[in-house]
Amino acid sequence: MTPPNRASAEGPGTTGQSPNLHSAGRVRAGKPEALVVMSRDVFESQFDLERLERLHRLAQVPDPVFVDDLDVPALDERLRRVEVLLTGWGAPRLDGARLDRMPRLKAMLHCAGTIRPQVSEEFWLRGVRASTVAEANAVPVAEFTLAAVIFAGKKAPFIAADAEARRSNGLRIHRYGELSNLGRTVGIVGFSRVGRRVVDLLQQLDDITCLVADPYADPLEVRAAGAELVELDDMLPRVDVLSLHAPALPSTKGMIGARRLAALRDHATLINTARGSLVDTEALEAECASGRINAILDVTDPEPLPADSVLFGLPNVMVTPHLAGSLGTELHRMTDAALDELERYASGAPLVDEITSDDLRLSA
Known part of the structure; x- marks a missing residue:
């Protein structure tokens, strides 16, 4: 990174x-x-x-x-x-x-x-x-992801970017979905170095349900970490937050496309701190522009996005320039x-x- x-x-x-x-x-x-x-x-x-x-x-x-x-x-x-x-x-x-x-x-x-x-x-x-030293670099990425999950629960980045919502004393806040981190379901795609650390950090949240989708993961290891191993397509309609931690391989390119984005429940948040190529950018633009789902993106495809990308202007999307990995x-x-x-x-x-x-x- x-x-x-x-x-x-x-x-x-x-x-x-x-x-x-x-x-x-x-x-x-x-x-x-x-x-x-x-x-x-x-x-x-x-x-x-x-x-x-x-x-x-x-x-x-x-x-x-x-x-x-x-x-x-x-x-x-x-x-x-x-x-x-x-x-x-x-x-x-x-x-x-x-x-x-x-x-x-x-x-x-x-x-x-x-x-x-x-x-x-x-x-x-x-x-x-x-x-x-990828294991050492996984530490700040997992920490960034935990913060993103918590902020996604309160919809904080989206409300902060929506001037009308900020001025309305809460009247427009709920357009982004329920504001809570209690009893949430988080889906982790990829039981990788970062994915494992995120699962571990998520155990700090109260009444959290953590699902993992990874065809190569050991179910016993996933369960010991505090999560449940499921198929990706079964996971999507169940999660409030979908966090990506899979590698960029030919088999994972565009794995989160229009069909899978449509399967997410209304007001779900997609978090990507892995690789931009995992997501079909055009499909994500359409879903986020509709206001149906939210996104927190530290990586994109292409990277950086074109200056005129619709994602930059949407209040329900937070884009950061590849900050999650090791810096300073x-x-x-x-x-x-x-x-x-x-x-x-x-x-x-x-x-x-x-x-x-x-x-x-x-x-x-």
Whole structure:
């Protein structure tokens, strides 16, 4: 998940050195040689002095500490020696040509969520290991979703956006449906990292019924989490809130289309903090424009929406620019998780969040 309004990386060949840290005198035999690969602004946001010092304790990190372009010829010797890449937003795809320059590469530890843009078939064929901090990034997304569910119950974003409703002392408030979070039914589509966390957080609400739709979920695990596993089409007419947490795959593209939106009860709220491609935007525009259902959208298709999208002008729709994922100090949680993995790798311990090519078939 890419932070909103991210400045583009600087031009080819941009490299960075850690402030007040130099590799000379710090390299110890036995530590893997590492290189950070991500855009400059991501690097500066994720690696403060404390985390740079920890990186140097765990690995050999000759200059440059980080790069945002792997195709610079001057990096040949550095890449020939590197064993571990710490990648992030803005990192290039590791195709055959780039991997040829890194014959000793054994692991890519991704300091963000999905690794899909970074890996290639050649990456897997060469036996390079991969890890992600998607679990750490799931924390703020689940928190954002909980807040969205609570606000949806009170219809707060929609009333706040409706000037006439605000001025009417409540006379028009109920046009958005009943205002309550007591005894609500919330549908979770996708028992993913985020979906599981949302189910757990929802248990804080009084008299909540939580339904989960996921063809790959274990019914016993879902029930242990406090929810009930049901078919998606059976779920839709039962929920007050439908929250999407499925991955963007060919099989999930447009899964919430006109037919399924029409199956939602009047005044239900659709929340999407996953991927915009899960929803048929044209069908959602029609349903929301009618006033029949509401929506809270942190992701859209396309992203961003065209400036003239009807969704921007509807009081029963709240659109945020991909804010749910890690931002600000939350980025340090992802860096810490990646450095934890580096420490495990360096000590020969199993990686906690290792990803295989098979895992990518069903995940983001």
